[in-house]
Amino acid sequence: MTFASDRLQHQQDVLAQQQYDQQGQQQAARTSRFKFEPQQLMQMLRTRIVGQPHILDALEDMLNVVKADFNHPERPLSVTMLLGPTGVGKTETVRLISEAIHGHAHAFCRIDMNTLAQEHYAAALTGAPPGYVGSKEGNTLFDIEAIQGSFSKPGIVLFDEIEKASTEVIRALLNVLETGTLTLTAGTKSIDFRNCMIFMTSNVGAKESQARLQLLNKFPARIADIAHRLKLDDHEMTKRALKHKFDPEFLNRIDRILYYQAIQSDEVQQLIAIELEKLNRRLKRQGRAVTLSDSAAQWLAKDHDISYGARGLVRKLRTHLEPILARYFLTHPEVGQVHISLKQQQLVVERGAADQNILDQQPKHSSN
Numbered sequence: 001m002t003f004a005s006d007r008l009q010h011q012q013d014v015l016a017q018q019q020y021d022q023q024g025q026q027q028a029a030r031t032s033r034f035k036f037e038p039q040q041l042m043q044m045l046r047t048r049i050v051g052q053p054h055i056l057d058a059l060e061d062m063l064n065v066v067k068a069d070f071n072h073p074e075r076p077l078s079v080t081m082l083l084g085p086t087g088v089g090k091t092e093t094v095r096l097i098s099e100a101i102h103g104h105a106h107a108f109c110r111i112d113m114n115t116l117a118q119e120h121y122a123a124a125l126t127g128a129p130p131g132y133v134g135s136k137e138g139n140t141l142f143d144i145e146a147i148q149g150s151f152s153k154p155g156i157v158l159f160d161e162i163e164k165a166s167t168e169v170i171r172a173l174l175n176v177l178e179t180g181t182l183t184l185t186a187g188t189k190s191i192d193f194r195n196c197m198i199f200m201t202s203n204v205g206a207k208e209s210q211a212r213l214q215l216l217n218k219f220p221a222r223i224a225d226i227a228h229r230l231k232l233d234d235h236e237m238t239k240r241a242l243k244h245k246f247d248p249e250f251l252n253r254i255d256r257i258l259y260y261q262a263i264q265s266d267e268v269q270q271l272i273a274i275e276l277e278k279l280n281r282r283l284k285r286q287g288r289a290v291t292l293s294d295s296a297a298q299w300l301a302k303d304h305d306i307s308y309g310a311r312g313l314v315r316k317l318r319t320h321l322e323p324i325l326a327r328y329f330l331t332h333p334e335v336g337q338v339h340i341s342l343k344q345q346q347l348v349v350e351r352g353a354a355d356q357n358i359l360d361q362q363p364k365h366s367s368n
Helices: 003-025 038-048 053-068 090-102 119-126 144-148 167-179 206-216 221-229 234-245 265-284 294-301 306-331 353-361
Strands: 078-083 109-112 155-160 181-183 190-192 196-202 256-259 289-292 337-343 346-351
Touching: 038 053, 038 090, 053 078, 053 090, 053 256, 078 090, 090 155, 090 196, 119 167, 144 155, 144 190, 167 181, 206 234, 234 256, 265 289, 265 294, 265 306, 289 294, 294 306, 294 337, 306 337, 306 346
Parallel strands: 078 196, 078 256, 109 155, 155 196, 289 337
Antiparallel strands: 181 190, 337 346
């Protein structure tokens, strides 16, 4: 965004805030200050997040509450924990929400909690204590602008893989979840989370629940149903692992704890369609596009290990599909439309119908 656009957006926010405050003084502030539309945002999520209808319903409830704008004034707008195995769409969900609200998939503050596994790393969030190097500057990993958002757009922060953070780091977050503010250790600066949607992701219990799910899939449906009633299914195992990992005082400060399900085999084709759409968006910058035959799509989906979720499928496209595309485009730079089919159990790139028609219409010169 250019400087002029930033200034224009700032002026619009200031004007909107003045109008909103004036309505509040007249006890008539019935319109939301937030500009995003939950229905449009959810429409995007439902086309891009596969196999998680209960998750999307809960997120729609959360977004409607944020949009309605009667949140507690001394707490974050929402605190949501996303649980589940790798590759099911936890981080992608946050990226899509960011894209819908801010126009950019990475317009949020992401803290990789794996880097804060040691207790002394808590200073990376709260700043160095008085007397230590950097204490006066109040340095922190937090992207304050992304967290605080603006008057018309909520900030977003993601604590990724929260279970890998040290106990000291988790303790530092308690006040953020309770009061919506974090005062840095030196006491010279505080960060305001009250206009922010907080997300956390975690794989806690995923390994155990995946092993249990694979075991139950070998038994008849009746046995699996009994396991569910006896609370032996993957959802309950994840819940137990969560309670074992985190203290009640931490879990009690989270508004919603959502459990993502493992991607099932019959949903892999949907993932392929989504990844193909992403590839075509990247190719569009070059004026190109690719289509995929049913047999090629089935070949890509074959032997897919659901324990790796969408990431395993993305890796397969990068190592099997993209190399032959790159080789073809480098050899035929004039081609825009291509079609990928399967011949003798190998992916083959061919000219798309549109490019072939143009080629057929070109005058053929006689060799005489």
